[in-house]
Amino acid sequence: MTQIGHGGKTISERVITDVAQVKKRIGGLLQLPISGRAARESIDIAYGFFSPLKGFMGKADVESVCENMTTQDGTLWPIPIVLDVESSVVKDAGLKSGQSIVLTFQHVPLAIMDISEIYSLDKMQLQQSVFGTTDAKHPGVIMYNKLNDTFLAGEITLINSPVFQPPYGQFWYTPLTMREKMAEKGWKRSVAHQTRNVPHSGHEWLMKGAWFSTHGEMPVEKLESGIVVSAIIGPKRAGDYIDEAILIGQQTLQDAGYFRPATHLVSFVMWDMRYAGPREAILHAIIRENLGCTHHMFGRDHAGVGTYYGPYDAHRIFDGLPENSLRIKPVRVLEWWYCPVCGEVTYSGLCGHDDKKQPFSGTLIRSIIQDKVKPTRLIFRPEVFDSLMRCADEYGFGSPFCNETYLEKRQPVFTLSTLD
Amino acid sequence: MPDTYPINIWINEERYEQLRKAGLADLAKDVLAGMKVLQVPCDAVQRDELLKRYPSAKFDSATTKSIELLPPDTKNQLFELVVEHSRVEIVSAFLKA
Numbered sequence: 001m002t003q004i005g006h007g008g009k010t011i012s013e014r015v016i017t018d019v020a021q022v023k024k025r026i027g028g029l030l031q032l033p034i035s036g037r038a039a040r041e042s043i044d045i046a047y048g049f050f051s052p053l054k055g056f057m058g059k060a061d062v063e064s065v066c067e068n069m070t071t072q073d074g075t076l077w078p079i080p081i082v083l084d085v086e087s088s089v090v091k092d093a094g095l096k097s098g099q100s101i102v103l104t105f106q107h108v109p110l111a112i113m114d115i116s117e118i119y120s121l122d123k124m125q126l127q128q129s130v131f132g133t134t135d136a137k138h139p140g141v142i143m144y145n146k147l148n149d150t151f152l153a154g155e156i157t158l159i160n161s162p163v164f165q166p167p168y169g170q171f172w173y174t175p176l177t178m179r180e181k182m183a184e185k186g187w188k189r190s191v192a193h194q195t196r197n198v199p200h201s202g203h204e205w206l207m208k209g210a211w212f213s214t215h216g217e218m219p220v221e222k223l224e225s226g227i228v229v230s231a232i233i234g235p236k237r238a239g240d241y242i243d244e245a246i247l248i249g250q251q252t253l254q255d256a257g258y259f260r261p262a263t264h265l266v267s268f269v270m271w272d273m274r275y276a277g278p279r280e281a282i283l284h285a286i287i288r289e290n291l292g293c294t295h296h297m298f299g300r301d302h303a304g305v306g307t308y309y310g311p312y313d314a315h316r317i318f319d320g321l322p323e324n325s326l327r328i329k330p331v332r333v334l335e336w337w338y339c340p341v342c343g344e345v346t347y348s349g350l351c352g353h354d355d356k357k358q359p360f361s362g363t364l365i366r367s368i369i370q371d372k373v374k375p376t377r378l379i380f381r382p383e384v385f386d387s388l389m390r391c392a393d394e395y396g397f398g399s400p401f402c403n404e405t406y407l408e409k410r411q412p413v414f415t416l417s418t419l420d
Numbered sequence: 421m422p423d424t425y426p427i428n429i430w431i432n433e434e435r436y437e438q439l440r441k442a443g444l445a446d447l448a449k450d451v452l453a454g455m456k457v458l459q460v461p462c463d464a465v466q467r468d469e470l471l472k473r474y475p476s477a478k479f480d481s482a483t484t485k486s487i488e489l490l491p492p493d494t495k496n497q498l499f500e501l502v503v504e505h506s507r508v509e510i511v512s513a514f515l516k517a
Binding site for chain 2: 201338340345358359360361363364365367368370371372373374375376378379
């Protein structure tokens, strides 16, 4: 069955799994080591997370994305997907357009790239377009400032399928396998919940509220819509929740019965957050559109950082998009808070006890968890807290939050075969 | 009361019951969904001594205005001292112990 992804294009995996064929293809090709981000994005491209992209963008597409938020052919695209290399490497290796090379990661072949262009970019212009700022404190600007000055464009073919380590493997779905899973569950609609958090009750209700919106007018006798928890796995900073705890914590909500398996699925996407606010919200929508989701929940400050964007800029940007440019609908939500008068976690758009509200403060919850005091069950499901503490011991070197030890010694998310 | 640099001790149902028995339940302030906080006061000298003893701790002047990142075991000890002494002014006793 043909699977249609973003831009109305068929999702095609660009992956060779036959080792003999791989060896034949890469024999004699120059090898180019790439960064973790480039490796993750190569994998994303190959499996269709970025469909209809077939590779890293050329200069004309990058400029079109920056200026018009579309690729040259008019497909909605908000953030350039680029591969940067050191200029000296290009020069020393004599890289040229039309050449095929092997991209390697951690000393192992990962993908073949057919170079179609070698170019440079005005990084300041890139930052201004994508982030709306060139402020050196913006984390996306910091990332872009670290990019090398030369860029390679060209199609990618994955030649080494990543092997995801426990617990990641059970949550790994490509766009095609996710669609198979949704069909198996009988879902006609699904709403993506992007997260980088271990869920507290505020998150849980965000998901439940989004599910109600998504299910909408559909019959209630059959549960033909679901929630796709789509965790972002990428670079971590000290103080973030450890990745393993995020995935296991989300799954615990289902295992402990707070969500039915029939309406809930935990997964992840490998992506290095740019914190580009509204533009990044569109990219997240595109990725989940390719995964087969029909809806995407957007809360306050989606993909934002500091005060660079308004709390609901990532909602409003969808208003200005051309009709039919996306095949996924945004579900826009305000925050959920605890109200002692209502005696429950409730929606800020409904509860009128503004002067009594008790918002879910990340700082406050982090402090409670840091002290290893089990929160009340209206804040944190006890099973989720227990799983968090287990993850701290099993994966986090005693801490549920990333610390220097975790960042240095954590197990890899995936490994690659040596192709022997 | 020298409460310029408080230590926040989180009070769940279990700890609240201990406080109640010690006659200190009124000191715990409701913060979120039944979770309460007990603020143990600390003066500048005590704060500096605590930060010296626990290098990972810090005074968060931006958001919580409290001494944060003390080890969980230390927080437990402070809570036990509060219950034992039936008062929140226990940092001095803690530092002497």
